Amino acid sequence: MIDFTSQTPSHTKVHGRHGDYAIEAKGLIKRFKSGKSFVEVLKGVDFDARHGDLTMVMGPSGSGKSTLIAALSGLLRPEEGRVDALDVDDLWKLSLGKIDKFRLDHCGFIFQGFNLFPALTALQQVEIVLKFQGLSPERAKKRATEALTEVGLAHRLHQRPAILSGGEKQRVAIARALAKDPKILFADEPTSALDGENGQVVIRLLRRAATEHGAAVICVTHDPRLEAWADRVIKIEDGVIVSDERHTPNPDATLASHH
Numbered sequence: 001m002i003d004f005t006s007q008t009p010s011h012t013k014v015h016g017r018h019g020d021y022a023i024e025a026k027g028l029i030k031r032f033k034s035g036k037s038f039v040e041v042l043k044g045v046d047f048d049a050r051h052g053d054l055t056m057v058m059g060p061s062g063s064g065k066s067t068l069i070a071a072l073s074g075l076l077r078p079e080e081g082r083v084d085a086l087d088v089d090d091l092w093k094l095s096l097g098k099i100d101k102f103r104l105d106h107c108g109f110i111f112q113g114f115n116l117f118p119a120l121t122a123l124q125q126v127e128i129v130l131k132f133q134g135l136s137p138e139r140a141k142k143r144a145t146e147a148l149t150e151v152g153l154a155h156r157l158h159q160r161p162a163i164l165s166g167g168e169k170q171r172v173a174i175a176r177a178l179a180k181d182p183k184i185l186f187a188d189e190p191t192s193a194l195d196g197e198n199g200q201v202v203i204r205l206l207r208r209a210a211t212e213h214g215a216a217v218i219c220v221t222h223d224p225r226l227e228a229w230a231d232r233v234i235k236i237e238d239g240v241i242v243s244d245e246r247h248t249p250n251p252d253a254t255l256a257s258h259h
């Protein structure tokens with residue numbers, strides 16, 4: 001286990017100014033230019049996510065899921081609406097530098113394509129982010145080793161991505177995201193490139209990030225089988241939230257191999 005006590009209690013209820021909510025967004029509108037006109041991809045979306053919850057965002061291809069994540073995390077400016085996150089009121093009113101800093105300090109990201117640096121070992125992939133955050137090399141190494149151990153990769157510390165399996169690469173990406181103990185963890189289709197067994201390892205780690213580390217985990221997925229692990233399932237269609245339900249998660253659910 002990683003020692004998170006130096007930053008936040010392990011059963012975190014890291015309540016910022018917005019109480020149980022890690023993120024609250026209102027009236028998000030995002031348009032993209034398409035020829036001479038605009039396509040509205042988010043049509044006034046209200047969204048919130050709580051600390052300790054695994055919130056799943058589901059919906060058909062092109063419904064706006066990735067755009068929503070990008071607007072919530074300060075990566076893509078919406079035309080209208082506001083995002084309150086942790087202690088920040090209206091993220092999009094901050095300077096770009098402050099938005100970047102907010103993301104670096106508080107958000108973790110896990111994507112379908114892993115986004116690892118080909119030249120770096122598993123340990124270095126995680127260390128680099130921690131050093132960038134200001135940890136000393138010794139502390140970064142210790143923390144990176146702990147994070148990789150937590151995801152079951154203690155025996156792979158010195159391997160580069162080329163010789164890691166898809167499941168191992170995704171676990172490195174998860175260790176990298178979790179090592180800084182993010183209060184908000186964004187995952188975009190984190191299991192879609194993986195077989196059932198590896199997908200299960202990944203979704204269990206995301207479940208644990210919410211339950212044990214108190215992160216608000218926001219996971220975009222096409223895969224309805226992942227709902228078993230969710231506290232909440234939000235469905236989006238054509239830029240509009242069409243349903244929002246709370247669930248009782250089953251952390252021991254199984255994901256049959258589908259490859």
Ligand SMILES: Nc1ncnc2c1ncn2[C@@H]1O[C@H](COP(=O)(O)OP(=O)(O)OP(=O)(O)O)[C@@H](O)[C@H]1O
Nearest residue numbers: 032033041059060061062063064065066067068222
């Ligand atoms: N930079 C962009 N410029 C123009 N259109 C875009 C841009 N990014 C996304 N879109 C369009 O916005 C719509 C929503 O895209 P988005 O990636 O948010 O959907 P999604 O629900 O995540 O889809 P998928 O499940 O396929 O990843 C799509 O029609 C897409 O083509």
